[in-house]
Amino acid sequence: MGRSFEFVRPEVTIAMTALQQPQHPVLEAVVAITTCLEQVADANPTFMATDQKAAALLEIARAKAQLAELELRVLAAADDVAAETAARDVAAWLHHHTHQRPEDLRADQRLAAALDRTYHQVSAAMRAGECNPAQATVIVAALDDLPTDLDPEVKTRAEEALVGYATELDPTQLRRLGRRILDVIAPEIAEAEEARRLAAEEAHARKKTRLTMRRLGDGTTRITAVVPDATADRLATNLEAFASPRRDDGTRTTTGDYLPYDRRLGRAFCQLLETLDPTRLPIHGGDATTVIVTIDLDQLRTDTGIGQIVGGSPITAAEARRLACTANIIPAVLGGPSEVLDFGRKERFFQAAQRRALLLRSATCEAEGCDIPGTWAEAHHWLAWAQGGPTDIDNAALLCSHHHHRAHDTAYVHERLPNGDIRFIRRT
Incomplete structure (x- = not known):
């Protein structure tokens, strides 16, 4: 007599074994949920009253948040599930049994750990159906980005505020609020933290900056670039100026067929390159855009101030001081209740004749041991303009881009050696 075999999926065996044991309230609740869903599996909502459909949709959204919190709560306590089968972690175990995307499962595992370990107000809001998983992820990310040395009481207030806004804002809006949450709950420390964050962003932007060009073989080249926001603004x-030309009387000029915006920008880029003065390129890559940066005078003199490119991005005071050395930036220095004390003139920037004199003095970057050509x-300004430094040869130093950034980096001090070289020393 032949034998018969019955194949049962592992997840089915696990579920059947669990159901044969005394049930934990969590498992009872999950079984009750699935049982209720089975009861309406064939129900057609087409003929529901409109108000009942609306109520059902809202209740489903609330239930999804509550069920997600329960899943995260179990996930945070399920290391033993992975250990039982020597799985790498519970996310890997779940991927094997449920075939969900592994990156989503690992994100859930990280969120579960954060809620279980630290952010109990967020998990409580999810249990109440007042915060969905996407909002919770954004809130946790915002709280994790706060300074590590922040007073715990302030961080708790930040969590409370963000959770409160979850009933009014979607994840994108919450992300924006999260970046400025200290302005809401602790404005007295928000400015210094914003300056710290911007400095970190600028350092990150410099590290990520790159540009590639690839010929496509049809007479065009694809240019791909990642640049700092301030550079993109310039x-x-x-x-x-090229894509939206205007007559002297302020009216638009329209010639030929209308072009889509991206094509107009592409042509504008070509025109921009054609208008550069090639005689200046070896000296300083052409004139920079004239841009207005507003900043308080006291902030410009400190390392924690924040400037604002008009119509563009915020920048640190250090970056504003650096740009003031090389770009046609008009610093609108404010005092008192936003009163303009001084609009800088382009004469504050080193002129072509001065640059030539600097090249005669030093053929390379003046930083000790640096051989970057002086033409690059x-x-x-050795003594910063913000500190009253003049724009003359005796107050000038020729520095490559890397060392110019270091000259405005508060992590370093620099001194001029007897031979004229400039030595940089990291602060201790």
Whole structure:
């Protein structure tokens, strides 16, 4: 007599075994949920009253948040499930049994750990159906980005505020609020933290900056670039001047067929390159865009101040001081209740004759041991303009871009050696 075999999926065996044991309230609740859903599996909502459909949709959204919190709560306590089968972690175990995307499961595992370990107000809001998983993820990310040395009481207030806004804002809006949450709950420390964050962003942007060009073989080249926001703002200012030309009387000029915006920007980029003065390129890559940066005078003199490119991005005071050495930036320095104390003039920037004199003095970057050609370097105010430094040769240093950034980096001090070289020393 032949034998018969019955194949049972592992997840079915696990569920059947669990159901044969005394049930934990969590498992009882899950079984009750699935049982209720089975009861309406064939129900057609087409003929529901409109108000009942609306109520059902809202209740389903609330239930999804509550069920997600329960799943995260179990997930945070399920390391033993992975250990039982030597799985790498519970996310890997779940991927094997449920075939969900592994990256989603690992994100859930991280969120579960954060809620279980730290952010209990967020998990409580999810249990109440007042915060969905996407909102919870954004809130946790915002709280994790707060300074590690922040007073715990302030961080608790930040969590409470963000959770409260979850009933009014979607995840994108919450993300924006999360970046400025200290402005809401602790404005007295928000400015210094914003300056710290911007400095970190600028350092990150410099590290990520890159540009590639690839010929497509049809007479065109694809240019792909990642640049700092402030650089993009300057480029956009130039491109808009070409892409949206206006007559002297302020009216638009329209010639030929209308072009889509991206094509107009592409042509504007070509025109921009054609208008560069090639005689200046070896000196400083052409004139920079004239941009207005507003900043308080006291902030410009400190390391924690924040400037604002008009119509563009915020920048640190250090970056504003650096740009003031090389770009046609008009610093609108404010005092009192936003009163303009001084609009800088382009004469504050080193002129072509001064640059030539600097090249005669030093053929390379003046930083000790640096051999970057002086024609690639930038003129730096030894005594910053914000501190009253003049724009003359005796107050000038020729520095490559890297060392110019270090000259405005508060992590370093620099001194001029007897031979004229500039030595940089990291602060301790």
